[in-house]
Amino acid sequence: RKEVEQDPGPFNVPEGATVAFNCTYSNSASQSFFWYRQDCRKEPKLLMSVYSSGNEDGRFTAQLNRASQYISLLIRDSKLSDSATYLCVVPLGGSGYSTLTFGKGTMLLVSP
Amino acid sequence: EAGVAQSPRYKIIEKRQSVAFWCNPISGHATLYWYQQILGQGPKLLIQFQNNGVVDDSQLPKDRFSAERLKGVDSTLKIQPAKLEDSAVYLCASSLDSIPRSSGANVLTFGAGSRLTVL
Numbered sequence: 001r002k003e004v005e006q007d008p009g010p011f012n013v014p015e016g017a018t019v020a021f022n023c024t025y026s027n028s029a030s031q032s033f034f035w036y037r038q039d040c041r042k043e044p045k046l047l048m049s050v051y052s053s054g055n056e057d058g059r060f061t062a063q064l065n066r067a068s069q070y071i072s073l074l075i076r077d078s079k080l081s082d083s084a085t086y087l088c089v090v091p092l093g094g095s096g097y098s099t100l101t102f103g104k105g106t107m108l109l110v111s112p
Numbered sequence: 113e114a115g116v117a118q119s120p121r122y123k124i125i126e127k128r129q130s131v132a133f134w135c136n137p138i139s140g141h142a143t144l145y146w147y148q149q150i151l152g153q154g155p156k157l158l159i160q161f162q163n164n165g166v167v168d169d170s171q172l173p174k175d176r177f178s179a180e181r182l183k184g185v186d187s188t189l190k191i192q193p194a195k196l197e198d199s200a201v202y203l204c205a206s207s208l209d210s211i212p213r214s215s216g217a218n219v220l221t222f223g224a225g226s227r228l229t230v231l
Contacts, residue, residue: 004154034219043203043222044155087154091218098210099168100145100220102154 003027004090006103013110017078021106023088024070033071034089035062038105044087048073078110114138116223118204124229130192133226137185137206143167144181145220146189147203155203161187162210194230201225 005024013019025033032051036044048055050071054063061074075082085105091098117136125131137144142163147155158177159169164184172179176195181187191198205220 006154032218036220043225044220045222046219049219089220098218099157099160100218101157102147104152104154 003092004088004101004103006088006106008104008106010107010109013078013108015078015080015110015112018074018076019078019108020072020074021086022070022072023103025090026069027090027092032091033064034100035073036087036089036102038085038087047086075108080110080112083108083110116204116206116221118223118226120226121224122227124231125194126231127196128193130190131194131228133189133202133204135187135189135204135223137204138221141206141208143207143210143218144187145205146179146187147205148200149203149225150200158189160210167210196230199228199230201227
């Protein structure tokens with residue numbers, strides 16, 4: 001299994017739809033995870049952190065499944081402005097110094 | 113709070129030439145990262161510094177790439193000689209430290225990136 005794997009998409013959804021992305025990881029010692037958002041030709045920016053079973057922030061919900069080694073991102077009531085690439089980030093290296101490894105990203109396109 | 117500063121924003125060079133990128137992290141951030149992002153892919157870690165020491169440089173092509181963070185603050189990434197496949201955005205990021213914990217100390221903040229085109 002690759003260290004961090006994501007479905008590249010693109011996911012094409014209409015406004016108002018609910019969409020979910022999954023990210024699988026290979027290092028079972030990982031303790032914290034992140035979802036970053038990257039707009040075209042911009043730098044990645046933190047969307048959500050996931051430290052335990054999950055996290056919710058408005059329309060966005062991130063969940064962690066340690067047994068199956070995946071994290072998910074759910075976006076409800078999609079907006080046009082949600083169109084971006086969503087990057088899954090996993091710290092590899094255990095509980096000491098960790099290196100943050102990015103997936104290749106999942107592209108979301110929200111249409112009117 | 114000032115963000116991560118990078119320069120230059122854009123650079124066009126011919127293959128076999130050299131180039132250097134500069135990064136100034138957020139004040140107080142002990143950990144500094146250089147990532148390479150090729151179009152259509154996720155960022156790939158090149159090198160990670162904790163203060164002025166190297167934590168991970170396993171994916172740095174050391175025959176042509178070098179990086180330093182001499183005083184534990186700003187950093188320089190150099191490529192010499194450049195190849196066509198080095199065309200990418202070079203992203204610098206920083207975090208308070210690199211130990212994963214719920215305080216979010218290892219959350220990355222990125223600079224705007226330096227876009228390199230090698231002809």
